Amino acid sequence: MTEATITQVTGAGTWDSPNGILYKFAYSFDDGITLTAQHKTETPRFKEGEKVGYEITKTNQYGSLGKVHKLDAAPFQPSKSKGSNGSFALSYAKDVYIGLYGAKEPAEVAQDITDLADIFKTWLDNN
DSSP states (O other), X not given: OEEEEEEEEEEEEEEEETTEEEEEEEEEETTSOEEEEEESSSSOSSOTTOEEEEEEXXXXXXXXXXXXXXXXXXXXXXOSSTTOHHHHHHHHHHHHHHHHHOXXXXXXXXXXXXXXXXXXXXXXXXX
């Protein structure tokens, strides 16, 4: 993941995905990179002047597509090893989220569940 400061955020339309409408935003960074990221909200998750992490996941004739993340919370990556805290945390976070908010479309809740899983994993790793 590369760290940079956002210099500009502009709306880039919508995409009617199989899991609902996603809102596209073009993020320009102080290192000269511009990428398009999709969010489930109509407003961008990050603002101009904010230092973030980003990764380019795909490049095509229309430009670069990718992900933008807060620096203090790297994207959750469960461990591949059997019986790991990461796998347990992700499974438990899914169960807790569904118990609290009910079943919803996966694209609608993926970020919320991974944020919750990261909290559980941190606690498990420290206790």
